[in-house]
Structure formats: C-alpha cells, structure tokens
C-alpha cells in the first residue's frame with residue numbers, strides 16, 4: 071500500500087507520518103506548498119504522479135475563529151479541496167480517509183453523538199468540514215470519515231500548549247466551562263487511522279480519547295500535572311465571547327469503533343500525562 075498524506079506539517083499529520091514510518095508503509099507527505107488543496111489541477115497532478123492506493127487526508131483550514139471572517143477561504147480548502155481529492159481518489163480507485171470534527175454537530179443535549187445523528191454545524195469551519203464529508207460520501211466508493219475532537223499533539227499549536235504559555239505571564243486564566251468534549255492526543259489517534267486505512271472496514275467513525283471534560287477542567291488538569299499554580303476562572307461560552315459559536319455538547323460516542331472491532335483510545339487524563347511528559351512539563355507528576 072502507498073499512501074498520500076495531506077497535512078504533513080500539521081499536528082495530526084506529523085504523528086500520522088511517524089506511524090506510517092513505524093509500520094514501514096511507503097508514503098508521500100504533502101503540505102500546501104507541494105499540493106495546495108484549493109488548486110484542483112495541482113491536486114490531480116500529484117495524485118496522477120504518485121498513484122497512491124490510499125489517501126490519509128489530515129490537511130485542513132483549522133482556524134475556527136478566523137474562518138468567520140474568511141468563509142470563502144475556509145470552504146475552498148475544506149469543502150472544495152476535499153472534493154478535488156475525492157475526485158482524484160475515485161479516478162484512481164484509491165481509498166480515502168477524511169478526518170472530520172465534532173464541530174459538524176450543534177451540541178444540544180448531553181448525550182454522546184452517534185455517527186448516525188443529524189448534523190447541524192454552528193460555525194463556518196463546521197459547515198466547511200461537513201461539506202468535505204458530503205463530497206467524500208458522494209464521490210468515493212471506499213471511504214472512511216473519522217470525526218475527532220480537541221486535538222493535542224507535539225507539532226503546532228493547541229489548547230494545552232496555549233494554557234502552558236499563558237500561565238507563564240498570568241496568575242489567573244478565564245476558561246470556558248460549559249463546552250464538554252474529549253481531548254484527543256494525536257499520538258493515540260494516528261495509529262488508529264493507519265489501522266483503519268489498512269482495513270476494509272469502511273464507514274463513518276467517531277474517535278477521541280476516552281472520557282469527557284470541559285475546557286476549564288482540561289486547563290486545571292494541565293496545571294496540576296505540570297505543577298503550575300495558575301488559577302482557572304470558569305466562565306460560560308457567552309462570557310468568554312469567542313468569535314465563532316461552538317457546540318456545548320461535543321461528546322462523541324465511540325460505539326461505531328467498538329462495533330468494527332477497534333479498541334478504545336486511552337482515557338484523556340492518561341494521554342495528557344504522556345503529552346506533558348513529552349513536552350518536559352511533567353513537573354507535578
């Protein structure tokens with residue numbers, strides 16, 4: 071199997087590349103420099119040249135708040151870009167694994183979302199990711215759609231790294247306490263994505279670390295484990311006032327993974343510990 075990996079320079083792409091290497095699966099990792107998803111001719115040329123058996127599509131426009139100000143750009147990358155890739159996969163007969171998000175849901179209630187639940191994105195980013203899902207379903211015969219949430223990884227920026235940085239200069243941080251979801255360590259998710267890609271268990275999945283928390287709880291646990299004494303002031307979504315709306319209930323049911331015979335990812339607290347140790351921030355452990 072030869073794999074084309076998009077988003078090679080991103081958090082998840084970085085760990086996906088490490089996993090492909092570990093399994094000795096030949097792959098070509100691309101960023102927007104080698105293959106700009108918005109440029110269809112370039113996408114088709116890379117696919118025609120490399121002729122992958124499978125595409126692991128981790129590349130995306132991920133700036134959720136900024137997307138509200140440049141919706142066309144966000145849609146061009148996540149919606150149209152995924153359509154270009156899906157068309158190319160269909161022409162080659164290649165498998166496609168598309169990484170999607172909890173933000174395709176509206177977040178009402180408190181029950182974990184099943185893969186069959188109706189979608190209803192609240193923001194531009196969520197709508198663009200859902201458009202990508204729809205193109206994948208329409209155009210590709212052998213596809214996986216894997217919705218995940220709240221990624222944290224070594225490469226690039228994420229909430230945990232931001233909290234650690236801010237705690238160096240502030241004694242108290244305002245953090246949202248009414249959005250509930252699952253932090254997900256990219257080093258846990260990447261092996262599952264590659265395992266799926268090697269299988270023929272096509273379909274839609276939810277995959278995140280086990281357990282749920284709010285952003286404020288994640289910040290508190292981060293400070294506890296890292297031995298920081300910054301205080302967390304819990305605020306509501308409305309009090310925080312981010313530009314993009316976000317679902318309050320981001321809980322993802324992982325029943326689909328279990329049905330397909332895949333084990334759960336570790337509890338988020340365990341993975342946070344490993345992540346912080348890797349960052350050299352395990353001072354409070």
Ligand SMILES: NC(=O)c1ccc[n+]([C@@H]2O[C@H](COP(=O)([O-])OP(=O)(O)OC[C@H]3O[C@@H](n4cnc5c(N)ncnc54)[C@H](OP(=O)(O)O)[C@@H]3O)[C@@H](O)[C@H]2O)c1
Pocket residue numbers: 076077078079080081082083100101102103105106107108127128129130131132147151169170171172199218219220221222225226227
């Ligand atoms: N971050 C989260 O909390 C989260 C939560 C749920 C789902 N997801 C999904 O998980 C996947 C991975 O997210 P991530 O956090 O690892 O992303 P990330 O760190 O923001 O990296 C994004 C990647 O996409 C590439 N990219 C951006 N625009 C592109 C374009 N026009 N053409 C080609 N490549 C482009 C970037 O390449 P350049 O370096 O060239 O810009 C980069 O490699 C995405 O599909 C995202 O929607 C993320």
